[in-house]
Amino acid sequence: MKKALILFILISLLVLLIGPYAPYWVLMIGVSIVAFLIGARNAPSFFSAGLSFGLTWMGLALFISIKTDSELPIRMAELMGMQNDNLLLFGTAILGFLIGSLSGLTGSMAKKLFQRKV
Amino acid sequence: MKYIGFFLIFLITVGLGIMLSQQFGSVPPLGKLLDPNQGFWQNSFSEDMDYEEELDLKNLSNKVKVIYDENLIPHIFADNEKDLYRVQGYVTAKHRLWQMEFQTMAAAGRISEIVGPVAIELDRMTRRKGLAFGAETSLTFIQKEHPDTYELLEAYADGVNQYIENLPHSKFPIEYKILNYKPEAWSAYKSLLLLKYMADMLVDDRDLEYTNLRNQIGQALLDKLYPDFPEDNDPIIESEKIWDFVPMEANRPEGISFPDSNIFVNTMPQPVEGIGSNNWAVAGTKTKSGNPILANDPHLSLNLPSLWYVMQLSTSSNSVKGATLPGALGIISGFNENIAWGETNANRDTRDWYAIQFKDEDRTEYLYDEVWVKSTFRIEEIKVKGEDSFLDTVVYTHYGPVVYDKNFRSDRKDVNFSLKWTAHEESNEQKTFLLLNKGKNHDDYINALNHYTSPAQNFVFASKDGDIAMKVQGKFPLKWEGQGKFLMDGKNPDFEWLGYIPNEQNPSTLNPARGFVSSANQHSVDPSYPYYIFDHSFEHYRNRRLNSRLKEMNQITPKDMMALQFDNFHLHASEALPIMLSLLDSIKVGSMDDSGKKFLNQLKTWNFNAFPNQEEPTLFQIWWEKLYDGIWSKLRTEGRPIILPNKYQTTKLLKEEPRSELFDNPKTAEIETAESLINASFIEMVTKMKELQEIDKDYSWANYKKTSIMHLVPNFKSFSHINVYTGGGAGILNATSERNGASWRMVVEMGDGGEAFGIYPGGQSGNPGSKYYDNLLKKWANGEYVDVSIKSENAFINPLFSTLFNN
Known part of the structure; x- marks a missing residue:
């Protein structure tokens, strides 16, 4: 549980600090490395990394949206055939969850390859 | 496991x-x-939330300050021109990068690179028209003959490129992110391409359509329905003007005749009706302040990001302000402390077609003056997103590119039509604007215009000294009567243009007695002008309305000029409707249902204005369209392009010869007359109105014409504004139709204390996420303006923000 929490915090920091300078796939590699190093079990790695990534993305999107009060999310939602711009926010979160969780799982599973069975 | x-x-x-x-x-x-860090969410920031107070720009000789006013209009204060244009490039790119690149990609026939195979046909047409060829020719010419212009073009390009180099992906304009591509480097060549893009947008010809028409209806009827001059000619240069020069000779070669076979090619899309513009200047004798006032409103396709971008450009010796075209240097329609100028399109047939006879299918030689001449080939490689490149071979003769041939828009092997166009020739239009920007008087204005080739424009002028002037400027071929109206024989040297009309003999006027100069895309001159002038698309309504108003107006203020730009009087309706009503059979209408009677009453009491809330313009428009169609649709043949008589000649025919056999459709048993067609079309209109009312209760003019400001990528509907509530229409001074209208309105009062006002449908930002993307739209739709007077560096009480560019 402790490992999952650390993973959550580290991935959130990764997204916030490295994200502005790197595309999402670099973050995916980063998440895998972090998950590898922390070495939590598969399920906690999956959910912790996924939730952290997804919630951080959603938080960021929400923050930008509130701060700028821009019409862009509405325009983008319409452009992508969605009725409601909230869907775009959830879409961002779900995509973040997928990216984070699978990368986290990859990292933790890789770790298992190097661990001897006790 | x-x-x-x-x-x-x-x-x-x-x-x-x-x-x-x-x-x-x-x-x-x-x-x-x-990705909220990199993707579209990052484009939510308006410019005032995310700016640099200072930044370093290489190659500057001195510091440059840029101050933005509350509408995000940048005011650049530089020491010299090179610094000025370098920063203009940088600042323009900052707000309009995607648009400026997209427009030049369009001009170069490179849209397929961005959107894929759907644009191949469009790109082939663009390339076959030779826009890139023209830009290349001009580039070589400018490098060699005008190194001063070239140096500034390079400085501008450097400014754009320094912006692009430091642009992280997160700050890419949103269109790049959606369409998944990257900005490429800017160059002097691209600035020239942009000017070709304007030429393409504004120049039109109907030579092939006229050729078919002549074969179909004969020369006599053609002359009657399509006269070179209309009866109510109200030309740009006042009719009283005396032409005090000895014209060059241009005699029609004896015994010459045009090729007369019918043409079955799918001709190119032409600029739609309604593209055009107004400009005028009134002398101090007619204004309240005693200073001249100048007004300009170019009507172009209504798009977002806006075609225009407003700037003030100041050096230590000059300050100029007005509308720029992102990608071109300097101000295009604007004013400095001494002069003001503006443009409307000067319609003139500067594009001609020659039928080429090749020796064999290789097309390496063609017949000219009884000898075989070698042609050249230009291989156009059209890169296509997600697919292999498309290769198109375009054959060039000494006339220009062979646009239509067996490979393009024609099924017949013997079709080879070569295009000759002034836009293919060496020119330096950019210099005209660079010189106008720092012009001080009428002489400077004339000197600047001498560099201007294409697209020909009517340049209006006013100065602090009190002068007003108008000049129709372009490089105009010297033609004999009728030359170039139809497809010409490429074998026969007698069809060659005879040369060019000297600039000083182009139509112009300075301080005419009537106290104003004006243009609205009508005929440049009256028939006394000693050269043959022809174009298909001259305006017949806005010009007469404008001149009649300017004649009767006195004690004019800038406010009056704004009202005139927003004038909604429908002159065509005021001339056509009384005729239509007089020929309407009242007994038949009396037997109609209530809605028919109601519509008739509405039309009878109409004041001929086209305000957005009025219903009559809709009724008239539909009735007119049905009537027009009823009269002329019989001339159309599938696959053989022609052009139908304009609404001015049609109205004249209705009025003067209602019993003319031209109204009869020989394919029907009965004999149609103006009267029968007017009655039939009224009934059709009533039916159509009932349909409309069922779908959409509101048939007010604004709701019917649905003025729309569309994003440059037509699919991006949510970046567009559809159905903007505003009045006007084609042929009305406020020429706001569905997709065209005043893309920029400017009113400038010259002299000390003179003020300037401007507005356009959009905003300074090209970013759909910014509040400055469309903040001016509502004001534009309501006929309001913002103050665009020249400001000094320390006059800003409350700037939005400012940026200091360090060298």
């Missing part, structure tokens, strides 16, 4: 990562797009 599990998850993860970075059909790469 754990290896297999890992491997599986690893593959899924990598697969997801790759999939999210790819574009599938029209679905953009979702991972890149939704």
Whole structure:
């Protein structure tokens, strides 16, 4: 549980600090490395990394949206055939969850390859 | 087991990562797009939330300050011209990068690179028209003959490129993110391409259509329905003007005749009716303040990001302000402390077609003056997104590119039509604007215009000294009567243009007695002008309305000029409707249902204005369209392009010869007359109105014409404004139709204390996420303006923000 929490915090920091300078796939590699190093079990790695990534993305999107009060999310939602711009926010979160969780799982599973069975 | 599990998850993860970075059909790469750090969310910031107070720009000789006013209009204060244009490039790119690049890609026939195979046909047409060829020719010419212009073009390009070099992906304009491509380097060549883009937008010809028409209806009827001059000619240069020069000779060669076979090619899309503009200047004798006032409103396709971008450009010796075209240097329609100027399109047939006879299918030699002449080939490689390149071979004769041939828009092997166009020739239009920007008087204005070739414009002028002037400027071929109206024989040297009309003999006027100069795309001159002038698309309504108003107005203020730009009087309706009503059979209408009677009453009491809330303009418009169609649609033949008589000649025919056999459709048993067609079309109009009312209760003018400001990518509907509530229409001074209208309105009062006002439908920002993307739209629709007077560096009480460019 402790490992999952650390993973959550580290991935959130990764997204916030490295994200502005790197595309999402670099973050995916980063998440895998972090998950590898922390070495939590598969399920906690999956959910912790996924939730952290997804919630951080959603938080960021929400923050930008509130701060700028821009019409862009509405325009983008319409452009992508969605009725409601909230869907775009959830879409961002779900995509973040997928990216984070699978990368986290990859990292933790890789770790298992190097661990001897006790 | 754990290896297999890992491997599986690893593959899924990598697969997801790759999939999210790819574009599938029209679905953009979702991972890149939704990433809040890099994707579209980052484009939510308006410019005033995210700016640099200072930044370093290489190659500056001195510091340059840029101050933005409350509408995000940048005021650049530089020491010299090179610094000024370098920063103009940088600042323009900052707000309009995607648009300026997209427009030049369009001019170069490179849209397929961005959107894929759907644009191949468009790109082929653009390339076959030779726009890039023209820009290349001009570039070589400018490098060699005008190094001063070239140096400034390079400085501008450097400014744009320094912006692009330091642009992180997160700050890419949103269109790049959605369409998944990257900005490329800017160059002097691209600035020239942009000017060709304007030429393409504004120049029109109907030579092939006229050729078919002449074969179909004969020369006599052609002359009657399509006269070179209309009866109510109200030309740009006042009719009283005396032409005090000895004209060059241009005699029609004896015994010459045009090729007369019918043409079955799918001709190119032409600028639609309604593209055109107004400009005028009134002398101090007619204004309240005693200073001249100048007004300009170019009507172009209504798009977002806006075609225009307003700037003030100041050096230590000059300050100029007005509308720029992103990608071109300086101000295009604007004013400095001494002079003001503006443009409207000067319609003139500067594009001609020659039928070429090649020796054989290789097309390496063609017949000219009884000898075989070698042609050249230009291989156009059209890169296509997601597919292999498309190669198109375009044959060039000494006239220009062979646009239509067996490979393009024609099924017949013997069709080879070569295009000759002034836009293909060496020119330096950019210099005209560079010189106008720092012009001080009428002489400077004339000197600046001498560099201007294409697209020909009517340049209006006013100065602090009190002068007002108008000049129709372009490089105009010297033609004999009728030359170039139809497809010409490329074998026969007698069809060659005879030369060019000297600039000083182009129509112009300075301080005419009537106290004003004006243009609205009508005939440049009256028939006394000693050269043959022809164009298909001269205006017949806005010009007469404008001149009649300017004649009767006195004690004019800038406010009056704004009202005139927003004038909604429908002159065509005021001339056509009384005729239509007089020929309407009242007994038949009396037997109609209530709605028919109601519509008739509305039309009878109409004041001929086209305000957005009025219903009568809709009724008239539909009735007119049905009537027009009833009269002329019989001339159309599938696959053989022609052009129908304009509404001015049609109205004249209705009025003067209602019993003319021209109204009869020989394919029907009965004999149609103006009267029968007017009655039939009224009934059709009533039916159509009932349909409209069922779908959409509101048939007010604004709701019917649905003025729309569309994003340059037509699919991006949510970046557009559809159905803007505003009045006007084609042929009305406020020429706001569905897709065209005043893309920029400017009113400038010269002299000390003179003020300037401007507005356009959009905003300074090219970013759909910014509040400055469309903040001026509502004001534009309501006929309001913002103050665009020249400001000094320390006059800003409350600037939005400012940026200091360090050298």
